[in-house]
Amino acid sequence: MELRDINEIKAAIKYMDYKPALLAKFFDVKSLLFNEIIANEEFYKVDSIMPNPLNDNKIIKCMNILDKKYIGNKEVFDGTKSAIGMPDKAAEVLRSVNTKVFGSEVFLSIGTDMIADLYLSIPRANSVNISNAKLGSDVWFGVMNAFNTYVTEGFTFAISTEDISLAIEPSALEGIKGQGDVFVYVMTDNAIYKDYASNYFETKDILSIYRG
Secondary structure, three states, X not given: OOHHHHHHHHHHHHOOOOOXXXXXXHOOHHXXXXXXXXXXXXXXXXXXXXXXXXXXXXXXXXXXHHHHHHOOOOEEEEOOOOOOOOOHHHHHHHHOEEEEEEOOEEEEEEOXXXXXXXXXXXXXXXXXXXXXXXXXXXXXXXXXXXXXXXXXXXXXXXXXXXXXXXXXXXXXXXXXXXXXXXEEEEEOOOEEEEEEHHHOOOOHHXXXXXXX
């Protein structure tokens, strides 16, 4: 792909007004899409959206291919509506999560010693990705800072290994303006699970700032 085409793809992704709801819990979907297109433009049918992939949101065609690749026909189990059997490995990791307040920040730690790719998103499209991050009870990540703009809108904290992806996200309760809770999401090869975070770890530090 020529540099001009790469820049057009990058601009189209940057200004795209769409992201798959479930996939965005686990990944920085815009960065993921760009990296995958560069690696395999034929799979993402890039020729069919060129030239001017930004026009008419043609880039969404590629995003839908990405969503199908990662989410596909996975069955979704929602523990906020009925009891679910969270995978044992995921439940073990979630139960090891701890939070603490220090100064103006809320910090989060994954207490299970592991190496994982990490994605942290804070409100209004600010995000960071870390590859091969060391996780454990002595490693803490600042997820909320009282001095950040829109801090009451929460965050998305996600980790991924070869066999599992896990996300923690405070979000609004359905149909209840100004109220929210903290939810966890787990993605395996075959399914996606959603549940209340409080079933696995204490959420009061997060909810002391989050407003829904």
